[in-house]
Amino acid sequence: MAEGLIVPFCAEHADYLTDESRCVGAAGTISFPKTGAEVAEVLSKVRGGVTVQGARTGIVAGAVPSGGHVLNLRGMNGIGPVRVDSSTGKAWITVQPGALLLDICKAVEPEGFFFPPDPTESSASIGGMAATNASGARSYLYGPAREWISALSVVLADGDVLPIRRGETFADGRKFSLTTQKGRVIEGILPGYGIPGVKSAAGYYAADGMDIIDLFIGMEGTLGVITELELRLAKKPALAGGITIFLPSEEAAICLVGMARDSSIKPAAVEYFNPSALNLLRCIKARNPSFAGVPELPARFNTAIYLEFHKENEDELDECIMFVSDALAKLGVSDDDTWFATGSKEMERAKAFRHAVPEAVNLLVAERKKSCPSLTKLGTDMSVPDSCLEAVMAMYNTGLLESGLESVIFGHIGNNHLHVNILPACMEDYKRGRELYMLWAERVVEMGGSVSAEHGIGKIKTAFLQLMYGREGVGEMLAVKRLLDPDMRLNPGTLFER
Ligand SMILES: Cc1cc2nc3c(=O)[nH]c(=O)nc-3n(C[C@H](O)[C@H](O)[C@H](O)COP(=O)(O)OP(=O)(O)OC[C@H]3O[C@@H](n4cnc5c(N)ncnc54)[C@H](O)[C@@H]3O)c2cc1C
Structure with a gap:
């Protein structure tokens, strides 16, 4: 065993x-393995629960330990060379x-x-x-992480290894069979529920005849430790452009989203910022020098839509610019109320602007935590079918207005996937916000949506998973977990309440 691999937590x-998530956990020991073999060694040496950590940017406390051992993978950061198939260009x-x-x-x-x-x-x-099937703005065109992962190596709780390549192992209906590196055959049954036809990262992926690699993408570290990945790459588009469009109302923003969807322009990203999100940026820019780069936002900028385009030539990009110009004319909005970015530097600036909103939310929560340590972020991550966008926006706005809770809304409106961030000032606000969130989640499930589109369930959204798949569905997930991790050691408290 590598000297000092498992050390006491200090x-x-x-x-x-x-x-x-700003939740704070507890741990007894920690390790920073460098190889898959060391991960297997740690798993076979430590007793009790093991929490797997990547970079800890998750916002549902999946990487927050609840006692036991922390297996941190920051040291396993090797990147191989790009391999190109010269006949296909892939x-x-x-x-x-x-x-x-x-x-x-x-x-x-x-x-x-x-x-x-x-x-x-x-x-x-x-x-x-991979463990959270992450998405983001560009998933509007390119889909979530799962579509770009072609092979995984997964170390199971007992230290045995599961090499999985996309296209090689499929379920037979819902039955599946896996063979580990040591030759052990694991046979089981996938959960019987149907995955909603919307962006989703809630619980285990399950479908008839599915590629079994998809069970491990989005499993939030509860079935094994991913120790190697093969990623599929896309060809860089010849031209990329981003347009941030400031609009006078939320209705105008929804209208623009509909126009973009119905057009032939195929944006890579369709993002949204509500009036409170823009106000939060105005405030934080005024008092925090690290937000000085956020451009001035005149008062007439009420909401914003960001459209990103990845195109192969000037004609295609011009078509997108024409689309925006025509759409703004129809909405009676001036072309001046737009920021157009091309080239990598300007595109980075546009991205920094979008990143500033969740960053500002996180900072605010951290500040409020100083006077109320139990506070955590209360951000929704739910998606609904296209036909329900207006209904879900109305539901959020009415609920927020009636409750008087402070909030900002931003996110991936193209996928009908908005992050409503309730900003509680005290635990009483938090409790009311959580109740409102639960009510919204019930309605979202009724609409055919998902309770988590991209962040996952972690430790703070387990009740929502139950709401979406019922006791039976969660029980079926648990049966898969017990098959691969019989002693329930991996990521205790994540997906399944303890
Ligand atoms: C400002 C901000 C904006 C964000 N915006 C988005 C967004 O638009 N879209 C989006 O999808 N996410 C977003 N996130 C969330 C976050 O970045 C993702 O969830 C990220 O994919 C998690 O990666 P990580 O390395 O930080 O994982 P961690 O937080 O360390 O872990 C996340 C989960 O994965 C498990 N895990 C980690 N590594 C492994 C492994 N090797 N094997 C098995 N399990 C593992 C952990 O146990 C945990 O359950 C945002 C976060 C921030 C702070």
């Missing part, structure tokens, strides 16, 4: 008790789970490729992204 490890890269998204992007860009899933937070690790 004060210098305090950061590893938390993630971006490309892949093999990476270790602790590799950060920003480093993977840097590695593939000079080769003319990119990795499309982009959960805004580029310091996320790829293992964490």
Whole structure:
């Protein structure tokens, strides 16, 4: 065993008790393995619960330990060379789970490729992204992380290894059979529920005849530790452009989304910021120098829609610009109320603007936590079918107005997936916000939506998972978990209440 691989948890490890949910856990020991073999060694040596950590950017406390051992993968950050099939032009890269998204992007860009899933937070690790089936703005065009993962190596709770390649192992109906590296055959039955036809990262993926790799993408570290990934890469678009469009009302914003969907322009991203989100940026810019780069937002800017385009030539990009111009004319909005970004520097600035909103929310929650330590972030992550966008917006707005709770709404409106961030000032606000959230979740499930579109369930949304799939569905997930992790050691408290 590598000298000192498993060490007692001490004060210098305090950061590893938390993630971006701002929940704080507890742990007895910690390890920073460098290889899959060391991960297997840790799992076979430690007793009791093991919490798997990537970069701890998750916002549902999945990486927050609840006692036991912390298995932190930051040291497993190797990135292999880009491999290109010269006959098809297709490309892949093999990476270790602790590799950060920003480093993977840097590695593939000079080769003319990119990795499309982009959960805004580029310091996320790829293992964490796979474990949560992360999405982000560009998933409107490119889909979630699962569509870009072609192979995984997973270390199971007993240290045995499961190599899985997309296209090789399929369920027979809902029955599945897996063979580990040691030759052990694991046979089981997938949950019987239907996955909603919307963006979803809630619980285990299950479908008749599915590729079994999809069971492990989005499992939030509850079935095994991902120790290696092969990623499919996309060719970098010849031209990329982003337009931030400021609108006078929410109705105008919804109207613009409908026009974009009905058009032939195929945006890569369709994002939204409500009036409170823009106000939060105005406030934080005024009092926090690290937000000085956020441009001035005149008072007439009420809401904003961000459209991103990935195109192969000037004509295609011009068509998109024409679309925006025509749409604004129909809505009676001036072309001046837009920011147009092309080229990597300007696109980075546009991204920084979008990132500033969740960052500002997180800072505010951290500030409020100083006077009320039990407070955590209360952010929704639910998606609904296209036909329910207006209804879900109305539901959020009415609920917020009636409750008087402070909030901001932003996110992936193209996928009818908005993050309502309730900003509680005290635990009483938090309790009321949580009740409102539960009410919304019930309605979202009735609409055919998902209680988590991209962040996952973690430890703070387990009640919503039950709401979506019922006791029976959660019980069926638990049966799969027990098959692969009989002693329930991996990520205790995540997905399933303890
Ligand atoms: C400002 C901000 C904006 C964000 N915006 C988005 C967004 O738009 N879209 C989106 O999808 N997410 C978003 N996120 C959430 C977050 O970035 C993602 O959930 C991310 O994919 C998690 O990666 P991580 O490495 O930080 O994982 P962690 O937080 O460390 O872990 C997340 C979960 O994955 C498990 N896990 C981690 N690594 C492994 C592994 N190798 N094997 C098995 N299990 C593992 C953990 O146990 C935990 O359950 C945002 C976060 C922030 C802070």
